[in-house]
Structures are given as structure tokens and as C-alpha cells.
Amino acid sequence: MAKRYTSAVTREEDGQLPVQTGALPWRLGPNKRIEVLLVTSRRSGRWTIPKGWPMPGKSLAEAAEQEAFEEAGVRGTIDPKPIGTFRHVKTMLVNGELEVDIVVHPLWVDRELPKWPELGQRKRKWFSAKEAAKKVHSPELAELIVQSVKRRHPAVSE
Numbered sequence: 001m002a003k004r005y006t007s008a009v010t011r012e013e014d015g016q017l018p019v020q021t022g023a024l025p026w027r028l029g030p031n032k033r034i035e036v037l038l039v040t041s042r043r044s045g046r047w048t049i050p051k052g053w054p055m056p057g058k059s060l061a062e063a064a065e066q067e068a069f070e071e072a073g074v075r076g077t078i079d080p081k082p083i084g085t086f087r088h089v090k091t092m093l094v095n096g097e098l099e100v101d102i103v104v105h106p107l108w109v110d111r112e113l114p115k116w117p118e119l120g121q122r123k124r125k126w127f128s129a130k131e132a133a134k135k136v137h138s139p140e141l142a143e144l145i146v147q148s149v150k151r152r153h154p155a156v157s158e
Helices: 002-009 061-071 130-133 139-152
Strands: 019-028 036-040 074-078 086-094 096-112 124-129
Touching: 002 036, 019 061, 019 074, 019 139, 036 061, 036 130, 036 139, 061 074, 061 096, 086 139, 096 139, 130 139
Parallel strands: 019 096
Antiparallel strands: 019 036, 036 124, 074 096, 086 096
């Protein structure tokens, strides 16, 4: 079964890495500057964005939106156009380590829910874009955060 699942999410036939999808949740904070919501991973406790495997019947953007709800308890408007990708090494119980490409979609957050599916398994916290970029482990994700904010609101990118 694990082999069937892994082959369903890989792109080995064309020599590319398996794909996951992620949401970059953002909002305008009280100071009218863009803030980015990060969550902790369940295993390492590192700050990252909500992300997960593609879902049958959903686009990558829709799956990213679902992951943001499940992992961070937020709802909003997902951009169907990705802002980029970053590499991530997942530690999987069955297969050990697996390198994946994560396709990132910005999510304008308009609701933060008091309860959500992974409440108690993760922490969530709003950061300035600059601080969020420092908190994430991946330099590629840090650059995506900085560049995304600059494109969305050049005057308030700090």
C-alpha cells in the first residue's frame, strides 16, 4: 500500500521529484503591514507553512487551501496561480526521507478559527514577513516569503 501511495504522488516517470502543495497565509496587520502565518511541524517543531499532498478531485491550490484550514485554522481566498516552489525533505515513517517540491499558493486570510482539526498538534503565529523569513528553516521558502510580499504590497514589505 505504501508503494502504491508513493507512486501516486511522485513524478518519477519524468525524472522530477514528488510534489506537495502549500499555502502562504497572509493578511494586513494592525500597522497596515503584511503579516505571514506560520505553523510548527508536528515532528520537529520548526516553523513552516501549511502543506501536504495533492488531494483527489482538488487542484493544488484547493488542496493548499484545505491544508491551511486543517493545520492552521484559517479560511480565505487562495490564489490559483502559485508564487513558486521550494525543496523540502520529508521524514516518512514507511520510506525514511523523501525529497519533495512544494508548490506554494498565497492565501489571503479573512477568518481565523478558534478550533480546527490539528489544534493541539501545532502552534500557529503571525509574523512580519521579515521575521517569518528568518523563522523558516528553508532559505528557498524564506526567499518566496520576501518576494511574495514585495509583489503584493511593495510599500509595506517589512
